Amino acid sequence: GQQLNQSPQSMFIQEGEDVSMNCTSSSIFNTWLWYKQDPGEGPVLLIALYKAGELTSNGRLTAQFGITRKDSFLNISASIPSDVGIYFCAGQLHQFYFGTGTSLTVIP
């Protein structure tokens, strides 16, 4: 199946720093979603984006649906230790595909 290119692959940051990750695709999507997955668990939805150019926030998280409909980014402000995990983007047109994931480590 198709996968989306997500970067960076991993990040090690100090607590309090901001985080930025992005996702790109060769195909356009109607929906972009961002998920967080903890070890041994299923992904949990963080933010859903349904329109090109849309900028949506959820607490310290902000995500945008790229104008070209081929990309999206997620920002986390003022990171805290519980932000640790793997973040996945997902794009949906007729089907639903995941990005390659960004592993985030927050150092207290």
Added chain:
Amino acid sequence: GAVVSQHPSRVICKSGTSVKIECRSLDFQATTMFWYRQFPKQSLMLMATSNEGSKATYEQGVEKDKFLINHASLTLSTLTVTSAHPEDSSFYICSAREGDYGYTFGSGTRLTVV
């Protein structure tokens, strides 16, 4: 919000046996559910789309005779791994969508074939 229940969370089986994994949508109906497979430190790979009352749609490279999917009701889809082998050991996750809630995922099933 929408809740998807997946069972079992962990299963260990002997090589050659079959294992069934259940995915239930709680408090909502899902005409379509999705099954994913995830290897350690990798992303989720879509295996198949489960359609209520009709045949599942499998992704390229996924053996439909090995990974049997049944979506007999609007709240239940099952994935049966038939004649399991060690290489089938993986984390299997289902998902379903309810209205505008986006796609909700089950908590996953860790399958270990020994």
